[in-house]
Amino acid sequence: MPANPGQKRNQEKAKKKRDAAQKLAAKQRARVAALAPKVDDGPMEPEDDGSPFNMRGEGVVDFDELDQLSEKAKVALKKKEIAEAAKLSAEMVKKFPNEPDGWQRFAGVWEARGDVKKALAEMERAAARVSKDDDVSTATLEKELVRLRAAVAKLG
Numbered sequence: 001m002p003a004n005p006g007q008k009r010n011q012e013k014a015k016k017k018r019d020a021a022q023k024l025a026a027k028q029r030a031r032v033a034a035l036a037p038k039v040d041d042g043p044m045e046p047e048d049d050g051s052p053f054n055m056r057g058e059g060v061v062d063f064d065e066l067d068q069l070s071e072k073a074k075v076a077l078k079k080k081e082i083a084e085a086a087k088l089s090a091e092m093v094k095k096f097p098n099e100p101d102g103w104q105r106f107a108g109v110w111e112a113r114g115d116v117k118k119a120l121a122e123m124e125r126a127a128a129r130v131s132k133d134d135d136v137s138t139a140t141l142e143k144e145l146v147r148l149r150a151a152v153a154k155l156g
Contacts, residue, residue, distance in 0.1 A: 029113050031083060066096050073105040077112060085109050100126035100137060107144070116155065120148040 069092045076085035086109045092102030103126035111119035127141045 025114060028082065029115060031086070061096060061099065066092065066099060066101055069095075070101040070105060074108075077105070077108045080112070082109055082112050085112070098129055100129040100141065103129065104141065104144075107148070111148070116148055116151045120145070120152050123148055 069088050073085045073088035073092070076082075076088060085105060089102050089105040089109055092099070092105065096102060103122050107119045107122035107126065110116070110122055123141065123144050127138075127145060130137045130141060
């Protein structure tokens, strides 16, 4: 007879719970990854000259629409509606690939899923897309980058 059979049962139950949680988290990450757009993250050419056209010359950026999508994604993240936030982030990235907002929201999605390394990668993408003249966004993103880098460093 084992020294403490109740302890062994408790350990087995805890292991089953952990395994189930890991499977669920893997499914959720797969859903989020499926929603994430496949965007070339190469050099952004031509350089942004400050015109109201985005860098690929696709016409005027509708900042009202971008702000609405960004706000909806932010609210979805706060409500823990991760799939909805990922969908809205994907829409932002597809419509506005050279604006940091969509990438920043994707960072929030990955962080909400517990993958801070991917969150950091998305935040770095967002930081690469901030206008040189936008001091407020640059400062905000830098704070987030420092926080995420520290979280990744803790993971080892």
